[in-house]
Amino acid sequence: MKFAALFALTTCLIAAPLAAQQDGKPTAKAEKSDTPPTAVPDPMRSVTRHSGTFGGTRVAYRAIAGDTYLKDKDGKPLASITSYSYIKEGPVDPNRPVTFLWNGGPGSGSLWLHMGAFGPRRVVVPGDARDDGAPPFPIIDNPDSLLDVTDIVFIDPVGTGFSRTLGDTDPKNYWGVTQDAKSMADFIRLWLNEHGRWNAPKYIGGESYGTTRSAAVIRELEGTYTDVSINGIILISSILDFSQAADVPGNELGYVTNLPTMAATAWYHNKVADRPATVEAFAAEARAFAIGPYASALLKGNALTEAEREAILPPLARFTGVSQTYLRQADLRLSPSRFYKELLRDRGLTVGRLDTRYTGVDYDAAGERPDNDPSFYGIDGAYTAAMNQWSREGLKYSPDLTYSAIGGTRDWDWNIAGGPRGGSGYLNIAPWIGKAMRENSGLRVLVAQGYYDFATPFFGAEYSLNRTGIPTDGRIEWHYYEAGHMMYVRDEDLRKLSADIRAFIRKR
Incomplete structure (x- = not known):
């Protein structure tokens, strides 16, 4: 080269x-x-061999960690995508699935799903929403890895992990909803070529923006005449319709879809009058209130009478755990950032965004918004340390680069003109999943949501996949967990998540 x-x-x-x-x-x-x-280095790759017990089955596997170069039509390397492939040893079984996984951000490496949920080794953090503290962090064999039922490929998109552009290639060529999805689809095709797995059952999935990526990737894989048919999509902590997160005056949808997560959080922190026995029961009550009386009140706007306003305040206070006085001053509209600060203000605490079970202590208790997210700084150190340790020491893949856990991309291109109805002004890509399901009768979807996740609220995910054009024939299955965005930090939820996905794959 x-x-x-x-x-x-x-x-x-x-x-x-x-x-x-x-x-x-x-x-x-x-x-x-x-x-x-600019010189382009040769790709690095390391192959190591291991064994472990996953899902109760002993599996010998080889791990391939390293670079795959994306090239232009003339063969010039443009970008390097780092992946970690775990493949069962022995002759290729034509019926053995392969699952491609990534995280979100955008700008996040795959370390969270890799070292937290489905890799053969995982890092242990406190499952009860305590801070992870300082190293050394326990890195243990992971019996909940899915290697008993599928080979697994963890992928770091360009700008994350060790993945990067090469030579003089502008990284922004890969930083956008469509650009990113095209590069991931290209990688999947190259991987299938290299490993001879074109006719294997195939699954794709991600977490957070990784669910957005999954919808965009399915469009790239199945929406062209060079079709790569997929058996299933795994959506963990889904965000597909970004209109819910648009903080624009007059947009009421986010208040409606956020309210059940506020209710679950208030229930967890014992801020609910007449508290039901389970979070599931209270979440069901909150859904009915949010889509019914609450949505009706917000949509009336200035036509809402004073009597109607006073009638909505008591149940709204009960579901949010916030005083009627505060809610009246906020005109019935409680933003997430205000909720994080207000719910436990009387205790001098804030609640987390990624996982509202976590609490933090701010510089002072008088502010309107938290200083930071305790559910992120409560786990990030452990994951970064574990990823570097496992890659460099366990897998013998140690490039002279800094592993970018999150935040490695900038100026993301959200334009999806020519995509779902509404184009770039209305960023909702759930219709891409609906189209893929209508055109592939064998495609199924698993949705996993945490009750205490405010980054991608569970009611928002339900709303996104309950719209016209999404098939209602039972091919979407829903699973809920008593933790937040990374529900797998809680051991009980990791076991449940692993069992749910294992059953989903076996159902094919």
Whole structure:
């Protein structure tokens, strides 16, 4: 590869003087650049062999950690995608599934699902919403990995983990809803080529923005004539319709879809009068109130009478755990950031965003919004340490790069013009899943939601996949967990999540 680059450069330098004179007539001299092309290194890859017990079954597997280069039509490397493939040893079983997984952000590496849920090794953090503290963090064998039922490929999109652009390629070419999805679909095709798995059952899935990515990737895989048919999509902590998160005056939808998560959080922190025995029961009450009386009141806007306003305040206070006085001052509209600060203000605590079971202590208790998210800084150190330790020491893949856990991309292109109805002004890509299901009768969807997740509220996920055009023939299954965005930090929920997905894969 280095020789080819040197040959191309030498050819250009030789050709330049010849272009300076044609037919005996002098022409403008080509300028010689003082900046040499950026060298592209050879791809790194490590293969190691391991064994473990997963789902009660002993599995010998090989791990392939390393780079896959995406190239242009002329074979020029443009970007390197790092992946971690775990493949069962032995002859290829044509019926053995392969599952491609990623996280979200956008800008997040796959370390959360990799080292927290489904990889053969995982890091242990407190499951009861306590801070992870300082190292060393326990990294243990993971009996809840899915390797007994599927090979697994964890993928870090460009700009995350060790994945990056190469040479002079602009990274923004990969930082957008569609651009990112195209690169992931390209990677999947290359992986299937390399491993001879084109006719294997295939699953894709992700967490958070990774569910957005999953919808965009299914469009790239199944929406063209070079079809890659998929058996199932795994959506963990879903965000498909971003209109719910649009903090725009006059947009009432987010208040409606957020309210059941507020209710679950108030229930967890014992801020509910006449508290039901289970969070499931209270969440069911909150759903009915949110889509009924509460939505009706908000949609009336200034036409809401004073009597109607006073009638809605007591149940709204009960479901949110926030005083009627505060809710009256907020005009019945309680934003998430205000809720994080207000719910436990009397205790001098804030609640988390990714997982509202977590609590934090701010600089002072007087502010309107929290200083930070205790459910993120409560786990991030452990995951970053575990990912680097396992990759560099366990898998022997140790590039001279910093692993970017999250935040490695900028200026994300959210434009999806030519996509679902509404185009780029209304970012809802759930219709892409509906279209894929209508055109692939074997495609099923699993949705996993935490009751205490405020980043991607469970009622918002339900709303997104309950719209016109989404098949209602039972191919979407729902599962709920008593934790937050990363429900697998709680051991009981990791076991349940693993069992739910294992059963989903076996159902094919």
